[in-house]
Amino acid sequence: MPEHATASRPAFIPPRFWAWLSGAVLIIVLDQLTKSYFDGNMAYAERWPVLPFFDFTLLYNPGAAFSFLAGGQGWQRWLFTAIALGAVGLILHLLRRHPRQTLFCASLTCILGGAIGNLIDRIMHGHVVDFLLFHWAGWHFPAFNVADIAITCGAALLILDEILRIRRERRRRADPAA
Numbered sequence: 001m002p003e004h005a006t007a008s009r010p011a012f013i014p015p016r017f018w019a020w021l022s023g024a025v026l027i028i029v030l031d032q033l034t035k036s037y038f039d040g041n042m043a044y045a046e047r048w049p050v051l052p053f054f055d056f057t058l059l060y061n062p063g064a065a066f067s068f069l070a071g072g073q074g075w076q077r078w079l080f081t082a083i084a085l086g087a088v089g090l091i092l093h094l095l096r097r098h099p100r101q102t103l104f105c106a107s108l109t110c111i112l113g114g115a116i117g118n119l120i121d122r123i124m125h126g127h128v129v130d131f132l133l134f135h136w137a138g139w140h141f142p143a144f145n146v147a148d149i150a151i152t153c154g155a156a157l158l159i160l161d162e163i164l165r166i167r168r169e170r171r172r173r174a175d176p177a178a
Contacts, residue, residue: 016099020109027113031146032120038131053136059143060127084119088112103161110154117147 042048042058049055091112095105121128130143 014099023109024113031117035129057133059130062127107154107157110150114147114150
């Protein structure tokens with residue numbers, strides 16, 4: 001067998017990859033613990049007022065963000081499961097390839113933890129458990145959960161990372177000696 005062949009050797013996984021995965025696991029655990037608490041201690045659609053504009057509530061969302069496709073006949077469960085599995089695979093690949101890009105990986109870690117948190121709900125229950133509700137003067141923002149917060153923060157960090165990357169690239173082009 002040629003010396004350069006690596007078929008019998010496992011591929012190297014950077015240590016930082018495991019740190020990013022640990023962050024995602026932390027998000028998943030927090031998400032599942034909070035969902036379990038509210039699902040076990042509240043009746044469906046029950047509300048616990050916390051602040052004049054914020055309540056805990058228990059709602060189930062068979063759809064995606066903002067209840068997109070929630071009225072489907074059940075097929076959307078498998079569509080969103082497949083999309084989440086694809087996203088998880090892509091994110092794991094990106095985390096493994098770019099473990100030293102801190103902001104990029106932090107964003108992916110948040111998205112990964114949130115995606116898996118909601119994926120667990122879809123597989124186990126056929127819907128996502130939501131329990132955070134903001135409202136004001138008769139207006140209600142769609143209920144959400146810890147996984148949704150992680151995904152939203154991850155998306156914001158991903159946008160910030162791209163803006164900073166573009167700025168660095170512009171500076172580099174403007175001053176090639178730097």
